[in-house]
Amino acid sequence: MVAKIIIGKNIRGILHYNEQKVSEGNATLIMASGFAADIGKLNFHNKLQRFEHLTSLKPSVETNALHISLNFHASEKLDDTKMQQIAAAYMERIGFGEQPFLVYRHSDVSHQHFHIATVNIKRDGTPINLHNIAKIESEQARKAIEETFGLIRAESKKYRVDPSIKAIDPEKVKYGHLPSKRAISNVVTEVKNNYRFTSLAEFNAVLRQFNVTADRGHEDSEMFRKKGLLYSLLDHQGNKIGVPIKASSFYDKPILSRLEKKFEKNAENRKVHRGDLKKRIDQVLNKYERLTKQTLLSELQKKGIALVFRENGEGFIYGITFVDHLRKTVFNGSSLGKSYSAKAIKELLNDSDRIRTYLKSPSTATGYLKLTQQKKYRSNTEKTPAPSHSISSTKELLIALLTPEHPDFNPHFKQKKRKRKGKPRHL
Known part of the structure; x- marks a missing residue:
């Protein structure tokens, strides 16, 4: 199991992302812990209001939203009940068992996974410490859950990792089966929120894995001078297709100035x-x-x-x-x-x-x-030939080794010790 935690300040954006997946048929809300109504009776306003009520108790804490994803090996087939149990156990172990949280099961990639949306402000207005939560609490929780539920360990050689984002099929977009703006938005949002890149070129290196690219235009253009950004779809050969879309027209505004704020932060986090x-x-x-x-x-x-x-x-x-x-x-x-x-x-x-x-x-x-x-x-x-020996038996080998090369050689001869010359005696 692979766990990923993104800490931010926009619970509305996290909810909107997951709810949009639900409306597209690529996600299902399977759990609503800490909410006073059944899942089927909760609308977007109900969910957002529950979280915003808590964050309003401590407005000085701006970074208060968590977007968590738990990803499982492609061979693991888990039903909703098992995922609910895993989600509850994970949240308990990272210290969020008493917090309200929503669990969305996503079905847009080959491996099974779910997302959790929550905030870190408690009912009494005190914040839950988020320092090193991904590195310490989350890692310990992940390992314990792998053992408890018999899951394939993330460190195991069996665990093959596939990108958690599905590449856009340009043919589906071409023939109108998939709206291009929505498809691009899904990819850009996932990459921006989950990958640690330190330049536009590195950002594009990831986007191109999913048939999307971001372009500033020519260096002498007005768009380049104003730090404008256009997103385009790519075909299977890497060529731009369709009409480019302005970054400012997307819901979460993935404009260049916002990306640049992440560059320095990502450089430290990826080390x-x-x-x-x-x-x-x-x-x-x-x-x-x-x-x-x-x-x-x-x-x-x-x-x-x-x-x-x-x-x-x-x-x-x-x-x-x-x-x-x-x-x-x-x-x-x-x-x-x-x-x-x-x-x-x-x-x-x-x-x-x-x-x-x-x-x-x-x-x-x-x-x-x-x-x-x-x-x-x-x-x-090795080009210089080594000397060859014609010795073919153990007896001949011993004779060769014991026979002196010099005829006057005497192994028992001991050289007389030379007398040390001392200082002359004075009579």
Whole structure:
């Protein structure tokens, strides 16, 4: 099970997102804990009023809304009752058992998952401390629930991670089966709220995984100078299709100035996941002496990583970006280290695959490069033929070893100790 907590200040936006999923047929409200009415009798106003009443008790706490998602392995099939039990146990363990919360079961991706909406202001007006809640309380709760309910552990090798966002099918949009604005809004909102990116280029690296892109226009354009942003759909070849939509026209306003506020914050928050990403990349790089571009992409995908090549008009690769769907982080190759830069990765690419045959794998890509240099050195020295021996039996081998090379050799001869010359005696 993978748990994700997003802390914010807009419970209305969290509710609107989940309720819109319900109206689209991609989600169902399966639990309303702490509400005085049955699920079927609750409307949007009832739900929002319950939360806003609590947040009004402590207006000085602006960051008071939590949007939590619990994701399960694709092989796990859980009914509503089991999900309700898991949700109640999780909220109890993170200290929110007495808080009102709503649980929405989503069905828009291949693996089962649900979202929880709540606030951290209690009935007496005191706030629940959110410091390190995702790192400490949530992780402990996740592990305990995995054991209690017999779920596949997130650290298990069986746990394969797929992106929690479904890529837009441009054909459905083209023929009117899916409104383009709504489709783009769903993708942009999910990426903006869940992934840690530090630039517009990194933001686009994630969006392109789901057939969406954000464009500022030409550098000499009025839109670029005013920091305008247009969102467009992409076809399967990565070309823009349809009419671009202004960022300001979406409900949550994913304009550039708002994205830029997240860049610095994301740069700090993603640091904790840097080492884990490098480790999983190394597991792929250490496996091969050389490999094709397609094999590299496929092997990284198995680790929950998407590799985006940045190319110019002539097809020259000048940069690469790693999108980690497991930890929801984005890193340029060079920011991970020299061994993960576009230049280092290009040196590994070949027309065919060759699996590495050495006994011990280096633990990092840097170790891999050192090993490659050592191998080249060994291959050069091996060109000089080693002296051959004609000894074919143990007896001949012993004779050869015990026979002195010099005829005057005497193993029992002991050299006389040379007398140490001392100072001359004075008579």
